[in-house]
Amino acid sequence: MIPLWLIPLFPLVGTLILAVISISSSTSKKGANEGLVGGIAVLFPALAFLMVLLLSFGLPDAGYRETLCTWFDIQAIRADFGFLFDGLSRTMLLFVTGIGTLITLYSTGYMHGDRGFARFFAYINLFLFSMIMLVLSDSLPLTFLGWEGVGLCSYLLIGFWNSDLKNCKAANKAFIVNRVGDLGFLLGMLALVSVGGISLLSYPELAAWLVNPAMGEQLMAGMPLLTLAGLLFFFGCTGKSAQIPLLTWLPDAMAGPTPVSALIHAATMVTSGVYLLARLSSLYAILPEVLMVITFVGLATAFWAAITGLLQNDIKKVLAYSTISQLGYMFMAVGVVAFDVSIFHVFTHAFFKAALFLGAGAVIHALSGEQDMRKMGGMLKKTPLTALVMIFGWLAIIGFPGFAGFWSKDMILEKLYVSDPVSGPILYGLALLTAVITAVYMTRLMILTFLGKYRGDASAECHIHEAPASMLIPMLILSVGSAFAGFLWAGLIPGAEIFREWLAPVLSTAQTMALGGVHEGAPVSPWIFAGLGTAAALIGIAIAWKLYSGNVPAPKDDTVPKGKAADWTFFFDKFHNICGIQETRLVAWFLDVVVNRFIMLLQWFVGAIAIILSDGVRTFQVRKIRLQMGFSILGMILVIVFVALYGGSL
Amino acid sequence: MLALIYFLILGVIAVGGALCVLLSKHPLYGALSLVVTMLSLAGIYGLLGSPFVGVVQVMVYAGAIMMLLTFVIMVLNGARDNRTPRFDKISLFVIPAIILMALMLSFLILRTPLVFNPDTARGTVSLTAATLFDTSASGPGYFLLFEAIGLLLLSAMATAVILAKKKLGSPETSDSEEVH
Amino acid sequence: MELQPVYIQILALILFALGIAVTLSRRNVFFVLMGIELALNAVNLSLVGFAKTLPAMTSITGQIIPLFTIGVAAAEACVGLAVVILIFRSQDSVDIDTYSNMKG
Numbered sequence: 001m002i003p004l005w006l007i008p009l010f011p012l013v014g015t016l017i018l019a020v021i022s023i024s025s026s027t028s029k030k031g032a033n034e035g036l037v038g039g040i041a042v043l044f045p046a047l048a049f050l051m052v053l054l055l056s057f058g059l060p061d062a063g064y065r066e067t068l069c070t071w072f073d074i075q076a077i078r079a080d081f082g083f084l085f086d087g088l089s090r091t092m093l094l095f096v097t098g099i100g101t102l103i104t105l106y107s108t109g110y111m112h113g114d115r116g117f118a119r120f121f122a123y124i125n126l127f128l129f130s131m132i133m134l135v136l137s138d139s140l141p142l143t144f145l146g147w148e149g150v151g152l153c154s155y156l157l158i159g160f161w162n163s164d165l166k167n168c169k170a171a172n173k174a175f176i177v178n179r180v181g182d183l184g185f186l187l188g189m190l191a192l193v194s195v196g197g198i199s200l201l202s203y204p205e206l207a208a209w210l211v212n213p214a215m216g217e218q219l220m221a222g223m224p225l226l227t228l229a230g231l232l233f234f235f236g237c238t239g240k241s242a243q244i245p246l247l248t249w250l251p252d253a254m255a256g257p258t259p260v261s262a263l264i265h266a267a268t269m270v271t272s273g274v275y276l277l278a279r280l281s282s283l284y285a286i287l288p289e290v291l292m293v294i295t296f297v298g299l300a301t302a303f304w305a306a307i308t309g310l311l312q313n314d315i316k317k318v319l320a321y322s323t324i325s326q327l328g329y330m331f332m333a334v335g336v337v338a339f340d341v342s343i344f345h346v347f348t349h350a351f352f353k354a355a356l357f358l359g360a361g362a363v364i365h366a367l368s369g370e371q372d373m374r375k376m377g378g379m380l381k382k383t384p385l386t387a388l389v390m391i392f393g394w395l396a397i398i399g400f401p402g403f404a405g406f407w408s409k410d411m412i413l414e415k416l417y418v419s420d421p422v423s424g425p426i427l428y429g430l431a432l433l434t435a436v437i438t439a440v441y442m443t444r445l446m447i448l449t450f451l452g453k454y455r456g457d458a459s460a461e462c463h464i465h466e467a468p469a470s471m472l473i474p475m476l477i478l479s480v481g482s483a484f485a486g487f488l489w490a491g492l493i494p495g496a497e498i499f500r501e502w503l504a505p506v507l508s509t510a511q512t513m514a515l516g517g518v519h520e521g522a523p524v525s526p527w528i529f530a531g532l533g534t535a536a537a538l539i540g541i542a543i544a545w546k547l548y549s550g551n552v553p554a555p556k557d558d559t560v561p562k563g564k565a566a567d568w569t570f571f572f573d574k575f576h577n578i579c580g581i582q583e584t585r586l587v588a589w590f591l592d593v594v595v596n597r598f599i600m601l602l603q604w605f606v607g608a609i610a611i612i613l614s615d616g617v618r619t620f621q622v623r624k625i626r627l628q629m630g631f632s633i634l635g636m637i638l639v640i641v642f643v644a645l646y647g648g649s650l
Numbered sequence: 651m652l653a654l655i656y657f658l659i660l661g662v663i664a665v666g667g668a669l670c671v672l673l674s675k676h677p678l679y680g681a682l683s684l685v686v687t688m689l690s691l692a693g694i695y696g697l698l699g700s701p702f703v704g705v706v707q708v709m710v711y712a713g714a715i716m717m718l719l720t721f722v723i724m725v726l727n728g729a730r731d732n733r734t735p736r737f738d739k740i741s742l743f744v745i746p747a748i749i750l751m752a753l754m755l756s757f758l759i760l761r762t763p764l765v766f767n768p769d770t771a772r773g774t775v776s777l778t779a780a781t782l783f784d785t786s787a788s789g790p791g792y793f794l795l796f797e798a799i800g801l802l803l804l805s806a807m808a809t810a811v812i813l814a815k816k817k818l819g820s821p822e823t824s825d826s827e828e829v830h
Numbered sequence: 831m832e833l834q835p836v837y838i839q840i841l842a843l844i845l846f847a848l849g850i851a852v853t854l855s856r857r858n859v860f861f862v863l864m865g866i867e868l869a870l871n872a873v874n875l876s877l878v879g880f881a882k883t884l885p886a887m888t889s890i891t892g893q894i895i896p897l898f899t900i901g902v903a904a905a906e907a908c909v910g911l912a913v914v915i916l917i918f919r920s921q922d923s924v925d926i927d928t929y930s931n932m933k934g
Contacts, residue, residue: 623932626854630744633850637751644758654833661841668848668868677860684864687845691871698838700878700893707874710900715867715907722911723860726918741855748854752847756840764835764883771886773893781890792894799901806905810912 004066004083007051007093008132014044014125022118032118038108038470041121045104045128049097056090061505063087065138065204078198084138088506091343091499092135092275095350099267100128102474106358107259109470110365120160124263127153131268135275139202140189143276147185147240150269151178157264158256170252177249180580181239188232195222195229207282211509219286230283230290233276234297241273241327243301248572250324254316258361261316266323266353271346274330278339281510285337295335299430302328304571306437310444311565314371315360318445322397323353325438332431333412336419337511340503341411344489347499348404352396352482358475359390362467363449368460372559373448375456382464385472387450392479394446396486398439398537401530404486409435410533411489414526432536439540444548451549656697663690675736677723681716688712700773838879845872859914859924863907870903 017040025032055064063086071079085093104124111120130149137143152175159171192200196218199205209215219226237243242250253265264270277284277294284291302325309321326349333342364371366383380387396403399410413435417428454461467475489499561569622628667687674680688711695704771777782792849872852865874896881892917929 621932623930624740624927625930626744626926627740629854630740630747633744633747633751633854637747637754640751640754640758644754651832654831654837657833657837661837664841665844665848668845668852671861671864671868672848672852672855677858677864680861680864684868687868688871691875694838694841694875695878695896698878698882700881700896703874703878703893703896706897706900707871710904711867711871715904718907718911719860719863719867722914726915726924736857737855738857741851744854745851748847748851752843756843759839759843760836764839764880766833766835767883767885767889769885770882770889771893773890777890778893778897781894792898795898799898802905803901806908810908813909813912814915 001064002051002055004055004064004085004136005068005081007048007055007083007097007136008129010044010048010051011125011129011132014040015122015129018118018122018125022116022122025118031115034108034112034117037118037121041125042101042104042108044125045097045101048128048132049094049101052090052093052097055085056094059085059087059090061087063089063505067138071141077193079139079141079201081142082138082202083136084203085136086506087502087504088275088278088343089135091347091502092271093132095347096131096135096268097128099350099354099478100124100131100263102477103259103263103267103354103358106262106361106471106474107257109468110259110361111257112468116160120157120257123153123156123160124259127157127264127269131272134272138204140192141201143279144182144185144189147236147272147276148182150264150272151175151182151240154178154253154264154269157260158253160256160260164255167255170249170255174249174253177246178239181236181246184232184235184239188229188236191225191229191232195225203279206280207509210282210286211513226283227287227290230280230287231293233280234290234294237273237276237331238297239273240276241270241331242324243273243297243327243331244304245572245575247301247305247324248576251317251320251569254314254320258316258357258364261320262354262357262361265320266357267350270323270327271330271350274327274334274342274346277331277334278343278507281339281507282513284334285510285513291335291337293335295332295427298328298331298333298335299427299434300328301325302332302434303430303437306434306441308569309441310437311561311569312559313373313561314559315363315373315376315445315449316357316371317559318373318441319353319356319360322356322438322442325434326353326397328434329409329412329431332427333415336415336427338412338415339507339511340500341408341415343503343507344499345408345412347488348396348408348482348485351478351485352393352404355389355475355478355482356393356397358471358478359386359393362386362389362471362475365467365471366464367456368463370456370460373445376449376454377452377456378450378454379464380450382454383466385466386475389475389479390446390450392482394442396482398442398540399435399533400537401534402483402486404482404484406530406533407486407490410529413533414529417524417529432532435533435536436540436543439537440544440547443541443544447544447548653697657694660690660693660697663687664694673736678720681720681723685712685716688716699770702773702775702778835879835883838882839876842872842876842879845869845875857925857927859917859926859929862926863910863914866910867903867907870899874899 018037021032021037021040063084065085066083068081068083071081073079104121107120107124111117114120127150130146130153132146134143134146134150137146155171155175158174159168161167162171189201192206196209196215200209210219235246239246250265250270254261284294305321305324305328309318309325312318312321326345330342330345330349333339333345362383363376363379363386366379366386367376370376392403396405399406413428413431416431417424419427466472489497560566620631622631664687667683667690670683671680671687674683688707692704692707692712695701695707782796846869849865849867849869852868853862854865856862856865877892877895877899881889883889884892918924921928
């Protein structure tokens, strides 16, 4: 039996070794040996993936649970380093470590020649360590450790090229907005503890407590607090997974290198919010109001982000808004108590979004840094393999039949329809409309980038080359994944439900508890859903073809949208500005001017007292001895009076 | 009764001498007044049954110490600074303080009941000598203290010589003829 | 009216107060020394006065201590006058207010 703590240990060791290499080579001119660093950087995530693979065969239903040691044990609270490897964490770990290894391999090619090569991989390994800790832990405090860790690594990696102020600001924004969400996480933990004590912070104990019939009364009494806890945890998830209202950081996070966007902001970190909700599935199953909020927020986010994606000109920003939109789909699935479907979409999304991002990175690399889609075009002939990868990813995301996104997205739509007799079809309709818009903007991206004539600078045209092998191999593997990963749970093919069986031990109790009487089978045949989904994709392709395959106007200025498009895109930034940032500025001004001056006044006051007292005492130090003796006699008189009055005893 | 009259007379003389010390301008007048005070105090000692102390007071205090003081006053011409005022602002502050202290101490003294003891020993020479030197039956005497006083006097003498000594060949030896 | 011990103490107190007054309010250095001698005398008187109120065994103490006090006063007068002569050589004045190097 392999101990569970080996899995996070490998990336941690990698971080330490790479940190040492990076610091020791920081004064040299060219930096560390890229081959050595790249080898170490890919080795440790690969080892972690190997561990996960070995452990995932023959996994018992309840999973493996291991406690390494006590983290802290003070009177009020106690937390352990405990690991839980059940079906849910196995699924998450498989694609986290797998895709992590592939993207690390890709980065060895993408970051070639960068001075901070070793530093980059140290951060990547630290990120993988934090993500593994997040997924593998068996209690909320340890998950929070990983949660904060991925937030930190997101900051470090977004602001990786830190000589440019724009990148630093984007990194700050990501970290601060995440932090606001973390407040929700912490308060949620507090609410849980105040309902049922410290033991509730550990997942298996929480699940047991919630289904235990003996706890019925306590449960009823603690309902308001539990609802509050549910809302607070969801607030934390909106921060990490970029939902309304805390989504403004994700588009700005595209300032980091493309592998970072692929790994963190497409495949792994942003899905940790969905993972948390799935872990707390038994809690959410008894909170229908919170689930309604989640569904609504997910739908609004998906719709808003889809329209915003349509208005962008930067290829990475389109993909960023696409990520937000797909995350909205995942939250919608959570809202209708279809946790396993949501995790399935996380799984397939990881493949095709990572493929899309890596492909976009290869395009940017080929065009020597050009990111404006209006200046691209005709890349299909010039970089055919990259185009193939992106086509696979494109087909997956729009839900083309047979590709990964088709299975997962259609299942989400189906679950939306059957969730409620009245509101279900409305949700279904709106989600279907969002799917159409998704198809439109993704097709627009493909058309502008790959078809037509090349519209960029002629000087860059001769440098266009296909990506090197270190970048191509991961992309191709991911594209294969985005094509075939969906078959792990192909709803239309009977017997192909391996994925659901993987997750059933963990999530089925919650789902059956919540759904109760609603039976699994839909009143409508699943083929109709499949058909409607395909139709949405094809309609989207047609609209985009009609609108965008004509002549593209030459761009005059930078990629930021202008006018009404800017109002829509930066709506939430303005919202944050009014709600939080102006107030903070006011408080800061107040502290600086008023409170600071007040404290200076207090300090002056203390100093003045000392000066006055000492000046006063100084008058008793006289030049003439006779006067000094006179003062002594006066003092003696005082002592005599004192002794006479009190008889010598104080 | 008689003792009281003698005591009053001697007391008045003592206080009068002290007042003259306080109010006189010339230090020599002050020194002589002080001698008068000491002589009257010697008388009071005799009245109180300590004749030995009284005689020692006359011999040592009035005879030696005041002579020394008078000698130094005359050598250093102590009256040279006649422009020094007798009383100035500081004495205006000091004298009321002293009066206040005296009043308080007198208040404390007057509250204590004191009675003459009829068994008091009369301090004759033999008794004093026995007390000082006899270390046998009547307890250890003040022999050690006596010797210590002797040492103290010796060291004081040596100190005075060393302090006031003029070095041979120093500038002071040459201009000691200067007329003030 | 008999002679009471309190009278002796009062006389001693008056002489002591006068002695300190002389010390602290005169500016001539010799008067300072004279005042100190006066105060010492007053203390001696007080001691002898108290000795008379005690029985024989302990009263002898009150008559021995004045002897030692007189001896000490002699030593102190000797050294004090030597110091006065020493200061007089450098300052050339008998005004004690000019002897001080203190500031303030």
